[in-house]
Amino acid sequence: MRPTWIVGLLADGISEAVVAQAAETVSPAALAPYHRWVPPLPQEEVIRLLPGHRR
Structure with a gap:
């Protein structure tokens, strides 16, 4: 169950530092x-997660 949880958090774009601490x-x-199972984020999500992003 733990690998599924970790991959799910990473796939949701949660910071690796946060996931590592939680795990x-x-x-x-x-x-x-675990990254081999994490699908790439959509480009729109990547942009949204960048610091300084404005909608």
Whole structure:
């Protein structure tokens, strides 16, 4: 269940630092193996998540 939860959070665009802390891993780098199952974010979502984004 934990890998599904981690992949779901990453797929939702949650910060790797936040997911790593919630999953009690040593660092965000420990999440690297999960990225093969995370689909890319749509371009609109990438832009929305960037700091300074204005609608």
